[in-house]
Amino acid sequence: MDEQGPPGRPPDDEETSRDLSRCQRDCLVVGWCSFLIAACATMLFFAWVDPLALADVTDLPLPVDRMGGYAIGFFFFWLITAASALLTVYLIRTRHGHPPARD
Amino acid sequence: MEGTTGKPLYEAAEKIYPREIDGTYARLRIAGVLVLLGLYYGLAWLQWDGRQAVLFDLPARKFYIFDLVLFPQDFFFLSWLLIIAALSLFFFTALAGRLWCGYACPQTVWTEAFLWMERLAEGRGAARRKLDKAPWNGNKIRRKVAKQALWIGFALWTGFTFVGYFTPIRDLGIKVVTLSLGGWETFWVVFYGFATYGNAGYMREQVCKYMCPYARFQSAMFDRDSLIISYDESRGEPRGSRRRNADPKAAGLGDCIDCTMCVQVCPTGIDIRKGLQYECIACAACIDACDSVMDKMNYPRGLIRYSTQHAMEGVATRVLRPRVLVYGTFLAALCAAFVFALFTRVPLELDIIRDRNALYRDARPGYIENVYMLRVINKDEQPHAYEITVAGLPTVTLETDPAVIEVAAGEIATIAARVSVEDGAVASGGHDVEFSLQASDVPDLATTETNRFISP
Numbered sequence: 001m002d003e004q005g006p007p008g009r010p011p012d013d014e015e016t017s018r019d020l021s022r023c024q025r026d027c028l029v030v031g032w033c034s035f036l037i038a039a040c041a042t043m044l045f046f047a048w049v050d051p052l053a054l055a056d057v058t059d060l061p062l063p064v065d066r067m068g069g070y071a072i073g074f075f076f077f078w079l080i081t082a083a084s085a086l087l088t089v090y091l092i093r094t095r096h097g098h099p100p101a102r103d
Numbered sequence: 104m105e106g107t108t109g110k111p112l113y114e115a116a117e118k119i120y121p122r123e124i125d126g127t128y129a130r131l132r133i134a135g136v137l138v139l140l141g142l143y144y145g146l147a148w149l150q151w152d153g154r155q156a157v158l159f160d161l162p163a164r165k166f167y168i169f170d171l172v173l174f175p176q177d178f179f180f181l182s183w184l185l186i187i188a189a190l191s192l193f194f195f196t197a198l199a200g201r202l203w204c205g206y207a208c209p210q211t212v213w214t215e216a217f218l219w220m221e222r223l224a225e226g227r228g229a230a231r232r233k234l235d236k237a238p239w240n241g242n243k244i245r246r247k248v249a250k251q252a253l254w255i256g257f258a259l260w261t262g263f264t265f266v267g268y269f270t271p272i273r274d275l276g277i278k279v280v281t282l283s284l285g286g287w288e289t290f291w292v293v294f295y296g297f298a299t300y301g302n303a304g305y306m307r308e309q310v311c312k313y314m315c316p317y318a319r320f321q322s323a324m325f326d327r328d329s330l331i332i333s334y335d336e337s338r339g340e341p342r343g344s345r346r347r348n349a350d351p352k353a354a355g356l357g358d359c360i361d362c363t364m365c366v367q368v369c370p371t372g373i374d375i376r377k378g379l380q381y382e383c384i385a386c387a388a389c390i391d392a393c394d395s396v397m398d399k400m401n402y403p404r405g406l407i408r409y410s411t412q413h414a415m416e417g418v419a420t421r422v423l424r425p426r427v428l429v430y431g432t433f434l435a436a437l438c439a440a441f442v443f444a445l446f447t448r449v450p451l452e453l454d455i456i457r458d459r460n461a462l463y464r465d466a467r468p469g470y471i472e473n474v475y476m477l478r479v480i481n482k483d484e485q486p487h488a489y490e491i492t493v494a495g496l497p498t499v500t501l502e503t504d505p506a507v508i509e510v511a512a513g514e515i516a517t518i519a520a521r522v523s524v525e526d527g528a529v530a531s532g533g534h535d536v537e538f539s540l541q542a543s544d545v546p547d548l549a550t551t552e553t554n555r556f557i558s559p
């Protein structure tokens with residue numbers, strides 16, 4: 001046990017590459033983590049801002065019902081968080097000047 | 104599990120056919136699954152005081168939790184609850200390890216339900232493997248279609264229930280029956296249903312391994328006294344096969360008969376005998392498996408068991424240690440503060456918005472006037488009438504339209520208010536003016552807000 005480090009240590013790439021390829025895993029992690037954060041952001045944002053009021057004060061063609069407003073807000077946040085996560089993973093994966101592994 | 108690197112995602116995830124095992128912990132988990140699924144699908148239909156008991160009414164921006172009605176302005180309470188939930192997870196992880204993962208995590212609960220449907224349609228592990236290998240024929244198509252139908256139906260029902268926590272579920276049900284579900288409602292039902300279908304039907308333990316942040320945070324919450332699932336190495340080793348009645352001591356063997364049952368049942372495909380591993384989701388399937396082997400061999404149970412690293416090393420396990428005490432104290436304090444805040448909460452709120460179009464007006468000769476919009480939010484279960492007064496400036500008077508503010512239970516009233524002072528009563532510039540809102544029938548039901556009064 002001790003040689004393996006503390007429980008909960010993230011597996012390294014070799015150890016678990018047996019079931020999902022690294023690229024698939026990266027995509028999953030990017031999608032999922034950005035989803036979680038986008039969900040939190042949506043909650044926080046719409047706790048303070050009523051989508052109807054938002055539609056009133058912007059020139060954007062926002063939907064006129066709240067459910068539509070929430071949905072668009074959520075996907076907007078998801079887009080941003082996913083873009084940020086994707087870029088982060090890409091930079092980390094290519095940090096030694098290698099192209100990202102295509103396994 | 105053989106290497107499947109490079110295979111499409113969903114195919115790879117289907118490669119594990121964990122052997123089903125019955126036992127104490129399997130039954131415990133099924134009990135947990137039934138209770139949690141029952142709560143999830145049932146609670147949405149529960150009525151309370153003539154409305155849905157638990158409803159986060161997003162279209163109306165009002166949250167109902169039994170007797171409690173929360174508004175977005177009460178967001179504080181919700182975030183507080185989330186913090187309490189997160190801290191509880193820390194606390195129980197320090198104490199009981201990944202007990203959450205094995206019995207209560209939605210991922211486990213829905214995977215269990217989907218596995219059950221899969222077994223119903225396709226049979227048990229070995230039969231399923233055979234079916235997957237078999238060429239497509241009537242039987243295979245029938246079974247696969249049956250499985251998909253069960254899965255998709257269950258997933259859609261899950262999505263429907265989910266949306267039912269955010270818009271009244273009875274109305275939603277009627278809309279489904281009459282095929283008049285709105286566009287966004289349909290979208291969310293399908294979206295959530297699809298997420299359930301993918302996660303519980305195909306991704307399964309991959310979610311735990313690659314996507315779950317909690318699984319990674321654990322190492323920060325674990326210590327050597329946390330409850331884990333472990334193999335008793337000193338008792339089991341040296342492992343080796345033997346005849347049923349052979350005396351292990353005479354053969355120089357430990358209690359592990361190396362039957363690999365514990366590996367075959369593991370949903371994440373690890374060998375717990377190598378020590379605690381990151382992938383272990385503490386499902387206890389290996390305990391059930393090994394216990395049944397031990398029973399057959401007439402050895403005492405518990406070669407694999409719930410234990411702690413300290414206990415395995417022969418050191419006494421301490422339950423009350425600084426980490427647990429700190430988490431526990433925080434948790435207790437947060438809960439106490441939450442309950443206190445909830446019970447002393449004034450179910451009334453006043454929002455004041457200054458008229459943005461004009462700083463001030465001198466509409467009536469001899470007076471300076473400022474105009475405000477007041478939003479009176481009655482968070483109580485009863486309707487109330489309110490009186491509003493202003494103070495803080497010499498000669499200040501207030502006029503509202505309408506003059507008496509009546510607000511129904513859980514509703515918001517928006518009214519215009521004119522505050523005026525006599526010419527020359529206040530210096531030029533901004534001054535604080537205090538609005539006091541007082542319910543006419545309940546003396547305690549009052550609130551005060553301050554805003555700016557601008558004078559030329």
Ligand code: SF4
Binds near residue numbers: 363376392
């Ligand atoms: S199930 Fe028990 S006896 Fe069999 S290999 Fe695992 S630890 Fe050994």
Ligand code: SF4
Binds near residue numbers: 332370373382389
């Ligand atoms: S080793 Fe596998 S079977 Fe045993 S508790 Fe962990 S995940 Fe479950």
